[in-house]
Amino acid sequence: MPKTKAAIVAVGTELTTGFVRDANVYYLAKELDALGIEVTTTTMLPDDRPLMREVFLEAMRRSQIVLVTGGLGPTEDDFTKDVLLDLFGGTWHEDAKTLERIKMLLERRNLPLTTINRQQAVVPSSAEVLPNAFGMAPATLYRYDGGILVSMPGVPAEMRGIFETELRPRLASFAGGIIHQQLYVFGVAESLLSARLRDWSSALPEGMALAYLPSMGNVCLRVSYNKELVGSSTVTERMQELYHLLEGEKLLHTDLSFPAYIVNTLTERKQTLSIAESCTGGLVSGKLTGVSGASKVYRGGICTYINAIKEQELSVPHEMLEKYSAVSAPVAEAMARGVREKFGTTYGVATTGYMEMAGDANMTGEVYIGIATQQTVFAHHFVLNQNRQGNQEWSVDRALVELMLVLLP
Amino acid sequence: MPKTKAAIVAVGTELTTGFVRDANVYYLAKELDALGIEVTTTTMLPDDRPLMREVFLEAMRRSQIVLVTGGLGPTEDDFTKDVLLDLFGGTWHEDAKTLERIKMLLERRNLPLTTINRQQAVVPSSAEVLPNAFGMAPATLYRYDGGILVSMPGVPAEMRGIFETELRPRLASFAGGIIHQQLYVFGVAESLLSARLRDWSSALPEGMALAYLPSMGNVCLRVSYNKELVGSSTVTERMQELYHLLEGEKLLHTDLSFPAYIVNTLTERKQTLSIAESCTGGLVSGKLTGVSGASKVYRGGICTYINAIKEQELSVPHEMLEKYSAVSAPVAEAMARGVREKFGTTYGVATTGYMEMAGDANMTGEVYIGIATQQTVFAHHFVLNQNRQGNQEWSVDRALVELMLVLLP
Numbered sequence: 158m159p160k161t162k163a164a165i166v167a168v169g170t171e172l173t174t175g176f177v178r179d180a181n182v183y184y185l186a187k188e189l190d191a192l193g194i195e196v197t198t199t200t201m202l203p204d205d206r207p208l209m210r211e212v213f214l215e216a217m218r219r220s221q222i223v224l225v226t227g228g229l230g231p232t233e234d235d236f237t238k239d240v241l242l243d244l245f246g247g248t249w250h251e252d253a254k255t256l257e258r259i260k261m262l263l264e265r266r267n268l269p270l271t272t273i274n275r276q277q278a279v280v281p282s283s284a285e286v287l288p289n290a291f292g293m294a295p296a297t298l299y300r301y302d303g304g305i306l307v308s309m310p311g312v313p314a315e316m317r318g319i320f321e322t323e324l325r326p327r328l329a330s331f332a333g334g335i336i337h338q339q340l341y342v343f344g345v346a347e348s349l350l351s352a353r354l355r356d357w358s359s360a361l362p363e364g365m366a367l368a369y370l371p372s373m374g375n376v377c378l379r380v381s382y383n384k385e386l387v388g389s390s391t392v393t394e395r396m397q398e399l400y401h402l403l404e405g406e407k408l409l410h411t412d413l414s415f416p417a418y419i420v421n422t423l424t425e426r427k428q429t430l431s432i433a434e435s436c437t438g439g440l441v442s443g444k445l446t447g448v449s450g451a452s453k454v455y456r457g458g459i460c461t462y463i464n465a466i467k468e469q470e471l472s473v474p475h476e477m478l479e480k481y482s483a484v485s486a487p488v489a490e491a492m493a494r495g496v497r498e499k500f501g502t503t504y505g506v507a508t509t510g511y512m513e514m515a516g517d518a519n520m521t522g523e524v525y526i527g528i529a530t531q532q533t534v535f536a537h538h539f540v541l542n543q544n545r546q547g548n549q550e551w552s553v554d555r556a557l558v559e560l561m562l563v564l565l566p
Numbered sequence: 567m568p569k570t571k572a573a574i575v576a577v578g579t580e581l582t583t584g585f586v587r588d589a590n591v592y593y594l595a596k597e598l599d600a601l602g603i604e605v606t607t608t609t610m611l612p613d614d615r616p617l618m619r620e621v622f623l624e625a626m627r628r629s630q631i632v633l634v635t636g637g638l639g640p641t642e643d644d645f646t647k648d649v650l651l652d653l654f655g656g657t658w659h660e661d662a663k664t665l666e667r668i669k670m671l672l673e674r675r676n677l678p679l680t681t682i683n684r685q686q687a688v689v690p691s692s693a694e695v696l697p698n699a700f701g702m703a704p705a706t707l708y709r710y711d712g713g714i715l716v717s718m719p720g721v722p723a724e725m726r727g728i729f730e731t732e733l734r735p736r737l738a739s740f741a742g743g744i745i746h747q748q749l750y751v752f753g754v755a756e757s758l759l760s761a762r763l764r765d766w767s768s769a770l771p772e773g774m775a776l777a778y779l780p781s782m783g784n785v786c787l788r789v790s791y792n793k794e795l796v797g798s799s800t801v802t803e804r805m806q807e808l809y810h811l812l813e814g815e816k817l818l819h820t821d822l823s824f825p826a827y828i829v830n831t832l833t834e835r836k837q838t839l840s841i842a843e844s845c846t847g848g849l850v851s852g853k854l855t856g857v858s859g860a861s862k863v864y865r866g867g868i869c870t871y872i873n874a875i876k877e878q879e880l881s882v883p884h885e886m887l888e889k890y891s892a893v894s895a896p897v898a899e900a901m902a903r904g905v906r907e908k909f910g911t912t913y914g915v916a917t918t919g920y921m922e923m924a925g926d927a928n929m930t931g932e933v934y935i936g937i938a939t940q941q942t943v944f945a946h947h948f949v950l951n952q953n954r955q956g957n958q959e960w961s962v963d964r965a966l967v968e969l970m971l972v973l974l975p
Contacts, residue, residue, distance in 0.1 A: 171779045173605040175596030176786070179588070182610070187584030196582040197617060201591070201608040208606060208628075215624065231757040232778045233764060273757045291951050314952040348640040348682045355642060369641045370580045377585070432869075438855025439848025442869045446847025447955055449922060457875040460841075460851045460867035462860070466909065470866070500875065513858060542700050543723040546856055
């Protein structure tokens, strides 16, 4: 469907051994998607020369744009430049502007110029150099039949800086003309939705497609179309049919992430929020503060990880904790009410649960999520079945969805 | 160096468009590494039949173990099974045990058995079926010359469940005999370390290797060896040489993550911790509560996202906020002191900063990290240069490293 395809390649043994969790592939996939460029494959591989060569060639065969991150460090296990010299030819060449930048960076930190530092300015003569505003190793760009390969450092800040200042403007000319519309459907299983939409989806015209993106408590229906193949009246018509098929369901049409939707909605309504977390340990709060402008609506949160602090900080009655235990609906409600009053906000959200439990294979944990509004207080109970980290992530997402459901029109 | 190689393939348009951040590849890479199995490539690709076929074949050519996740959903954009039938042959076959399990799961949720549900029990007759304790779609295992390919659902909880109960025991027989030792060096740049260790590292015997894994404020030196090629006396000797070369540096030899190291160390010393967060919004607290047993040492945290709450909850003097602003060393120190007193803990950690700032390309934000101990209170200042999310992640990691430096022997 799209005209332009891209591949992402992330080099580094720290990735294939799970020592660090990738951030670059995720960032680049999102950015390319926003530009309407389809990603064919994303590959992570260790610092291994023959394998790098192989994977670079595969990516070039499949895509007109290949974005490579990593393998440009100063240590002896970084080979990206060598492999690219070998693939694209040329000779080693010291880039004068890069050397100037490296000297400047070192002077700022009061460090001497070492041979290893200087080596960072040496690039294949076949490359076009793209400056790195935040670090030593520059990015390099190579051309092949109908395509470009760009090698960038693996340090996320450096990679993002180069992408934003150098690469995004260049990629605009490749942009694929693919447009997405996202319609979230809450509370309907993917299999039931799929049965209901099968006829509609299989009758979509060439250049228009539906993807099911299920997540916590909802399925995002992502309708993509190529604006050069599908006229806007066709899109309107088909979307109306889709809405008709989904009549009566809880729907949300938005491009925003859930935390951004929450912050935007509260800002528009001049409402505020506070959060009390036990089992999620501050991660719900962290998600919301990841949104620009969160400080307009989010007053604060408290992580009450032990019972005494729940009593001290949220006025949860001692007798209630004794009678029901900390993991109970009454306590989740008392926490939500307590934090709402403490911080004087429109809404209060609370989590309390066990993230690890032994014994039952179908239940590795449980969580109560409490919500306090101006009118009411309630708590919902959920059984968890992942490991500690999975249960925590699940509970964080679920708390956001519970709040979304309260805020939805 | 290792005998057994594995490839990981994650299928799903939601991954290559950046709609969701991968968790499965990261999990599997870590697990395979722990088994001493080397990962050659990890590939993510959209739900695209010809491309899936191509990528599966590449993975099988490179590796004796291929782990595939995703593409097993009930919707019309899920093709993994079709591609595997095509590759490994056989006919469609309804697996009786899987059908039983599906019926049971549906009964539990009071749902009828639909054609789409029933379809989940249909697998290629060439497959060995591995049961999925947490969902409908089973995993399937295929054999090829000297290797196995396993297809698992993409839902993280289901995939992890299958890996833990079915796959890990089978993979033990492939285990590569690779052992890792991790030595963290704090406060030395990777380039300087590399210069110092180059001779040592290039003289390592066959079957022993050094990798540099730089992260926040430290470089992890990861020494890997194949225990069938390198004797234990050689390993001891070489590690002693390494320690000798690093004499005088702040070192830590551990397999633990930093949050786990912090929780373990505080538990051993019978000490406690509390955290006050502004700009990091609860994420430092969240990292610590991700560790099993955190409740023994972590009493609680508070996210004071606006000034009034800093005064109300942490007794930061109003005049101090007026005079120095909330993003300042005195306020970071007052917050650390305030939270330590509020929760009655051995240590208090505080963060305050700007995660977004316009104007200066070399400074997109700044953060002060305050630490209060029984003896002293101090704050350190850091300039940030990523986007909002990157700056937040950086600040979280830095706060953990600041606490690590206080706890290191």
